[in-house]
Amino acid sequence: xxxxxxxxxxxxxxRFWPLSRQQTPKQLLNxxxxxPMICETFDRxxxxxxxxxxxxxxxxxxxxxxxxxxxxxxxxxxxxxxxEPKDTAPCIGYAAAVIESRHGQSLMLVTxxxxxxxxxxxxxxxxxTALDAAENGDRLVTVGxxxxxxxTAYGYIRYDTETDAPVRxxxxxxxxxxxxxxxxxxxxxxxxxxxxxxxxxxxTILSRLREHAPxxxxxxxxxxxxxxxxxxxAVIADAFHQMRRISIDxxxxxxxxxxxxxxxxxxxxxxxxxxxxDMIEALRQPDSNxxxxxxxxxxxxxxDCVIIARDRFVSAVDMxxxxxxxxxxAVMVCRKDKAQNVKKIVEALxxxxxxxxx
Amino acid sequence: xxxxxxxxxxxxxxRFWPLSRQQTPKQLLNxxxxxPMICETFDRxxxxxxxxxxxxxxxxxxxxxxxxxxxxxxxxxxxxxxxEPKDTAPCIGYAAAVIESRHGQSLMLVTxxxxxxxxxxxxxxxxxTALDAAENGDRLVTVGxxxxxxxTAYGYIRYDTETDAPVRxxxxxxxxxxxxxxxxxxxxxxxxxxxxxxxxxxxTILSRLREHAPxxxxxxxxxxxxxxxxxxxAVIADAFHQMRRISIDxxxxxxxxxxxxxxxxxxxxxxxxxxxxDMIEALRQPDSNxxxxxxxxxxxxxxDCVIIARDRFVSAVDMxxxxxxxxxxAVMVCRKDKAQNVKKIVEALxxxxxxxxx
Numbered sequence: 068x069x070x071x072x073x074x075x076x077x078x079x080x081x082r083f084w085p086l087s088r089q090q091t092p093k094q095l096l097n098x099x100x101x102x103p104m105i106c107e108t109f110d111r112x113x114x115x116x117x118x119x120x121x122x123x124x125x126x127x128x129x130x131x132x133x134x135x136x137x138x139x140x141x142x143x144x145x146x147x148x149x150x151e152p153k154d155t156a157p158c159i160g161y162a163a164a165v166i167e168s169r170h171g172q173s174l175m176l177v178t179x180x181x182x183x184x185x186x187x188x189x190x191x192x193x194x195x196t197a198l199d200a201a202e203n204g205d206r207l208v209t210v211g212x213x214x215x216x217x218x219t220a221y222g223y224i225r226y227d228t229e230t231d232a233p234v235r236x237x238x239x240x241x242x243x244x245x246x247x248x249x250x251x252x253x254x255x256x257x258x259x260x261x262x263x264x265x266x267x268x269x270x271t272i273l274s275r276l277r278e279h280a281p282x283x284x285x286x287x288x289x290x291x292x293x294x295x296x297x298x299x300x301a302v303i304a305d306a307f308h309q310m311r312r313i314s315i316d317x318x319x320x321x322x323x324x325x326x327x328x329x330x331x332x333x334x335x336x337x338x339x340x341x342x343x344x345d346m347i348e349a350l351r352q353p354d355s356n357x358x359x360x361x362x363x364x365x366x367x368x369x370x371d372c373v374i375i376a377r378d379r380f381v382s383a384v385d386m387x388x389x390x391x392x393x394x395x396x397a398v399m400v401c402r403k404d405k406a407q408n409v410k411k412i413v414e415a416l417x418x419x420x421x422x423x424x425x
Numbered sequence: 426x427x428x429x430x431x432x433x434x435x436x437x438x439x440r441f442w443p444l445s446r447q448q449t450p451k452q453l454l455n456x457x458x459x460x461p462m463i464c465e466t467f468d469r470x471x472x473x474x475x476x477x478x479x480x481x482x483x484x485x486x487x488x489x490x491x492x493x494x495x496x497x498x499x500x501x502x503x504x505x506x507x508x509e510p511k512d513t514a515p516c517i518g519y520a521a522a523v524i525e526s527r528h529g530q531s532l533m534l535v536t537x538x539x540x541x542x543x544x545x546x547x548x549x550x551x552x553x554t555a556l557d558a559a560e561n562g563d564r565l566v567t568v569g570x571x572x573x574x575x576x577t578a579y580g581y582i583r584y585d586t587e588t589d590a591p592v593r594x595x596x597x598x599x600x601x602x603x604x605x606x607x608x609x610x611x612x613x614x615x616x617x618x619x620x621x622x623x624x625x626x627x628x629t630i631l632s633r634l635r636e637h638a639p640x641x642x643x644x645x646x647x648x649x650x651x652x653x654x655x656x657x658x659a660v661i662a663d664a665f666h667q668m669r670r671i672s673i674d675x676x677x678x679x680x681x682x683x684x685x686x687x688x689x690x691x692x693x694x695x696x697x698x699x700x701x702x703d704m705i706e707a708l709r710q711p712d713s714n715x716x717x718x719x720x721x722x723x724x725x726x727x728x729d730c731v732i733i734a735r736d737r738f739v740s741a742v743d744m745x746x747x748x749x750x751x752x753x754x755a756v757m758v759c760r761k762d763k764a765q766n767v768k769k770i771v772e773a774l775x776x777x778x779x780x781x782x783x
Contacts, residue, residue, distance in 0.1 A: 385760045
């Protein structure tokens, strides 16, 4: 069965403000120093899927930036533009409908665009296992990451850990837990982190959407019928306007898991969703003082700091555990252990109508 | 006797980096939000001395900046340019020589250019008292500040505290003490902070220089003879090249105090030498969270911070006791309780040859 890939690149990315902006979300940032994250995602996917069969779903605002980043890898014909953000269920339904229409029934691999993977070889093996499992069955397949700490920033998946088989049954999906719950999940050994990667046949996912989210399935079906017609864009706009905002986890994965309809391939491939500034350390080797310094940056008598100097000299003295980010129009200072609070600054800017800085 | 003022404005000002630079030292900064410190100094002095009789001693590098700041108050004819920095004894000797040459024997008031004074009326009274004492005698007069904390950043003067007289005898000058010594000075009640303000007759200071620093007096005397001649600039350059680097306290005040040759007028007029970023709070009222925010600055869940945003948006979240300064070419972050460590950054820049940032 033909393999088709979908890279979800619609994220707004306030957590890397001021480096990330509405038009330059995290997936377009070159946080690793090698290439924008979306390029690395594309190249990883191209190991298992023909590059011409890889689609990118993004927003109109980000389309040009995505194309620019992926120049030489793909073109506008593989760009699926969402008229408005409606979370992952409409996004995935939209992609599945377009793929079925253009390629016929296909084997579909969906992945976020902005995660870091250290061991691409291992990921490739995991994906191949998952693609096999999805192709030879009618279940939804996901990839689970074995947790090594009680992270509260990730969703969790309870799955069958009584076996060593490469593919396991999923029992249930769980939202981001509080620390106590996360610690319980971790020590039980029965949970994996939800990687946001999904593998299934297009007919399988469209059937499951029909079963568990018929309203989304209706809208998606209308899109599928309009693909290649003059009405395509208008139908997509209308369908997205009508669809509710809902994640694929809520809409499909949870109810399917309850009916033994979801499989999981566990994997350890140095995965990090790089959800906030403190995660930069996963991408960049800190120096002997624990500092990550990018650009024209100086840290004296300081440790465990992240300093990013885009186009000016940035200096710190006597600092511990700080994140300092300089861009051409803004400076942001936060604590590394509270890096998620950057969003408070973004919210304050939104409230103040500072669109110049968003 | 004619009164002549001297504002010493030669300071390099690394302690307010990155706002202060070689060409824009602290005295040219508008830290109060009203006017550059040198302007406020000039205006205070103009209360007791004819503005046309006020001289400013500065470096060649800073001369244009000084003139620009004082535009409308004075002109280049009252600017005394030091060819190289040799500390306060050569500076004061040079000024005294020029003044005697141009104005004859005069009553001379010397003050730093970069101190903050809250109560100008009270300072004016103190100066009048000091000018009277200096005019009617042959002793060197200084102004002492009653300490309210065991400051280690100031020199101390031990003086006669057994009387309530407005003018007191000075026993000795003391360098910046360690904290223990400063605490002892404070609790003894016998010490004043050295304000760096001096009042004397030109003939008195020139005689004392002759007595205690004859080499400086020789050089100064050569300058005096050259004033108004074609050789003036060449002689000044040569004299400064020959003079050693020495403060007026070491060269003259200390030995004279030992010979009962120094008087002190104690005063409380809200004096602050604004020696480092943490002193900004003396100039700018902090908000209810203890933050001083200047420019396009935002502090969320933060307290006791100083944030200066010159031309960009600067934001901080979850910060306590930090100083963040943004200028068009640099960002600096330090702890308020270690604000003096800014000099470590400047030293590192000097070592690295980063003249673009000095």
